[in-house]
Amino acid sequence: MASREIAGVTVEFDDDNFMADHTAWNEAIAAELANEEGIETLTDRHIEIVQYFRNEFESIGTAPSIRKLNKSGVVPTKELYQLFPGGPAKKAARIAGLKKPQGCV
Amino acid sequence: MTDQTPEPIKKVSIICAKGGLDEVYPALIMANGARMEGMEASIFFTFFGLNAIMKKMVKNLKVATVGNPSLNLAMPMMKMPVTMPFPTIMGAIPGVSNLATWMMKNEMENLDIPEVDEFLEMISDSGGHIYACKLAMDMFKLEKDDLVDSVEAVLTVGEFYEKSAGASIIFI
Numbered sequence: 001m002a003s004r005e006i007a008g009v010t011v012e013f014d015d016d017n018f019m020a021d022h023t024a025w026n027e028a029i030a031a032e033l034a035n036e037e038g039i040e041t042l043t044d045r046h047i048e049i050v051q052y053f054r055n056e057f058e059s060i061g062t063a064p065s066i067r068k069l070n071k072s073g074v075v076p077t078k079e080l081y082q083l084f085p086g087g088p089a090k091k092a093a094r095i096a097g098l099k100k101p102q103g104c105v
Numbered sequence: 106m107t108d109q110t111p112e113p114i115k116k117v118s119i120i121c122a123k124g125g126l127d128e129v130y131p132a133l134i135m136a137n138g139a140r141m142e143g144m145e146a147s148i149f150f151t152f153f154g155l156n157a158i159m160k161k162m163v164k165n166l167k168v169a170t171v172g173n174p175s176l177n178l179a180m181p182m183m184k185m186p187v188t189m190p191f192p193t194i195m196g197a198i199p200g201v202s203n204l205a206t207w208m209m210k211n212e213m214e215n216l217d218i219p220e221v222d223e224f225l226e227m228i229s230d231s232g233g234h235i236y237a238c239k240l241a242m243d244m245f246k247l248e249k250d251d252l253v254d255s256v257e258a259v260l261t262v263g264e265f266y267e268k269s270a271g272a273s274i275i276f277i
Contacts, residue, residue, distance in 0.1 A: 066141070105134065105219075
């Protein structure tokens with residue numbers, strides 16, 4: 001656990017460097033986290049997906065799988081990998097202020 | 106003594122040489138998992154592994170119930186102890202392999218793991234590479250047209266090694 005300042009507020013991060021409390025999240029924080037993940041600008045499309053991650057997390061307690069994102073028509077797998085290059089499920093969850101996803105697929 | 110952290114794996118090349126459902130899934134899961142971690146990944150299907158990428162077979166892969174000493178792991182599903190071997194004679198009864206296959210598919214679906222054809226597509230869409238072995242294709246008299254669309258290319262062993270430069274190779 002470590003706290004640091006991000007987007008003008010103090011935010012707590014867990015040992016995996018994911019936000020400890022997803023309710024402390026806002027879009028400004030998301031933009032900073034995206035920068036840390038190598039995503040320069042968070043587009044509306046990024047935000048849309050990140051919001052879906054948050055809604056899913058709030059309703060089922062876990063981030064959605066890549067398969068679900070594809071099947072439910074939220075974002076095709078190809079596009080997801082383009083938007084969040086190098087580990088989309090983990091990156092999107094981190095930018096969404098959620099815990100590190102636990103699934104293997 | 107150096108205490109440098111080891112280099113993270115950047116690339117994996119998986120060889121899948123067997124075509125049972127329980128033998129194909131590990132290759133798919135490992136390749137997909139690698140892509141999810143941002144690693145490059147490819148699967149080279151060879152010998153009986155070709156079953157997994159054949160249009161006619163991709164939906165028909167089975168769990169072998171004869172000569173499969175590890176099936177004891179399925180015993181708890183039948184309310185039996187896990188240490189109990191799956192009776193070979195039972196495995197030979199028509200329909201038992203289908204049942205075991207159905208059970209495995211069911212469990213996989215519960216874990217949000219797609220069926221083989223969908224999984225291959227998912228890996229291909231994620232930027233992973235699906236290859237078929239030329240030698241094995243020749244041996245079984247198969248053409249590229251017999252293979253599902255997610256197969257990127259038919260490669261010789263040499264070409265496969267070339268594409269695997271810098272990769273960790275996993276044989277399944």
